[in-house]
Amino acid sequence: MGRLFDWVDRRFSLSTPHKNFLQRGIPARLSYLYCLGGIAFTLVILLVLTGMMLSIYYVPSEAEAFQSVLRITREVRLGALIRGLHKWSANLLILFILLHTLRVFLHKAYRPPRELNWIAGAFTLVLTLSSGFTGYLLPWNQKAYWATVVSTNMVSTVPLIGRHLLYLVRGGPEIDGTTLVRFYSLHVLWLPLAMGLVLWAHFHMVKRQGISGGL
Amino acid sequence: MGNHRDERDKSFYPDYLSEILAAIFLTIFTVFILAMVYAPSIDREINYVSAYHPKPEWYFLWIYQLIRYFPGGWAFVGTVLIPIVAAALFIGIPFVDRGTVRSGRAASFLFALLSVFFLVLTVVPLLWP
Numbered sequence: 001m002g003r004l005f006d007w008v009d010r011r012f013s014l015s016t017p018h019k020n021f022l023q024r025g026i027p028a029r030l031s032y033l034y035c036l037g038g039i040a041f042t043l044v045i046l047l048v049l050t051g052m053m054l055s056i057y058y059v060p061s062e063a064e065a066f067q068s069v070l071r072i073t074r075e076v077r078l079g080a081l082i083r084g085l086h087k088w089s090a091n092l093l094i095l096f097i098l099l100h101t102l103r104v105f106l107h108k109a110y111r112p113p114r115e116l117n118w119i120a121g122a123f124t125l126v127l128t129l130s131s132g133f134t135g136y137l138l139p140w141n142q143k144a145y146w147a148t149v150v151s152t153n154m155v156s157t158v159p160l161i162g163r164h165l166l167y168l169v170r171g172g173p174e175i176d177g178t179t180l181v182r183f184y185s186l187h188v189l190w191l192p193l194a195m196g197l198v199l200w201a202h203f204h205m206v207k208r209q210g211i212s213g214g215l
Numbered sequence: 216m217g218n219h220r221d222e223r224d225k226s227f228y229p230d231y232l233s234e235i236l237a238a239i240f241l242t243i244f245t246v247f248i249l250a251m252v253y254a255p256s257i258d259r260e261i262n263y264v265s266a267y268h269p270k271p272e273w274y275f276l277w278i279y280q281l282i283r284y285f286p287g288g289w290a291f292v293g294t295v296l297i298p299i300v301a302a303a304l305f306i307g308i309p310f311v312d313r314g315t316v317r318s319g320r321a322a323s324f325l326f327a328l329l330s331v332f333f334l335v336l337t338v339v340p341l342l343w344p
Contacts, residue, residue, distance in 0.1 A: 022226075023227065025226060026227055038239075039238060039242045043246070046246060073257055081251065084253075084255055088250045088253075092249075119306055122302070136271075142258050142267065144258070150268060157294045
């Protein structure tokens with residue numbers, strides 16, 4: 001490997017413990033369709049980076065959320081671009097997870113011993129949709145507010161415990177600052193952490209089981 | 216399985232790394248172009264007085280459409296029951312396919328059914344808002 005890399009590696013000792021990973025064999029003729037999952041992961045990384053940048057200026061409070069998004073978009077240098085990157089990465093992530101799922105299904109790559117990895121993949125989809133749902137409220141604008149009124153109302157249709165669930169989701173009878181903080185917390189802490197754990201399991205299994213040979 | 220090597224295999228580093236980096240670069244490039252050409256809107260401040268029914272993002276349109284089919288007391292069928300059953304069927308696909316031709320067909324049928332279900336319910340509210 002390169003000179004600089006070797007210099008760092010002699011001190012940091014990265015390549016020895018990861019030799020099996022770096023030098024592992026990969027079937028020579030893989031279709032480009034095998035990129036889809038990797039593209040999805042690239043989008044996750046982009047989401048984390050742009051999300052961290054947005055969190056520097058975003059204020060998760062009822063009184064200031066909308067104004068802070070306005071400021072990010074109009075005043076903060078490159079703010080509008082960072083917000084655009086976050087939004088587009090999120091939409092493309094869902095699209096690429098769906099395409100990756102289609103590829104895995106067509107190659108029958110969910111068959112034993114990969115059943116558990118199919119389930120891990122399904123969980124990443126659920127976590128991504130949940131992140132999309134909680135993130136949608138954060139700009140605290142007309143669309144976000146009313147969309148969340150409609151969607152949280154759905155929870156109240158659950159027989160027997162519906163009203164309690166609604167209270168739990170909203171943090172009260174109505175959507176207000178409490179709901180906003182709740183969604184913000186889920187969006188920036190709980191869901192990304194869960195996503196990290198599930199993705200670790202997903203990649204660990206790919207590494208251990210090897211790449212499925214396809215049909 | 217994982218680490219066995221075959222004569223025809225390439226190794227991850229450096230053979231595949233360059234191809235992976237190219238895919239990463241293309242992805243980032245595409246997101247930048249989209250973000251610059253189609254910037255997200257700011258919308259407007261909340262009007263708490265007049266109720267408003269915005270259309271959700273494309274990936275939630277299917278639930279939005281399901282709610283229309285189950286009004287009133289049956290709402291939970293569209294909001295909770297069908298989505299949970301659909302998710303359970305999706306997760307269960309590897310357990311339907313047991314490796315035989317017949318069960319493989321059953322899994323394909325199930326996957327096709329779920330795909331059509333998602334696509335139709337996404338397209339219908341776009342065509343007939």
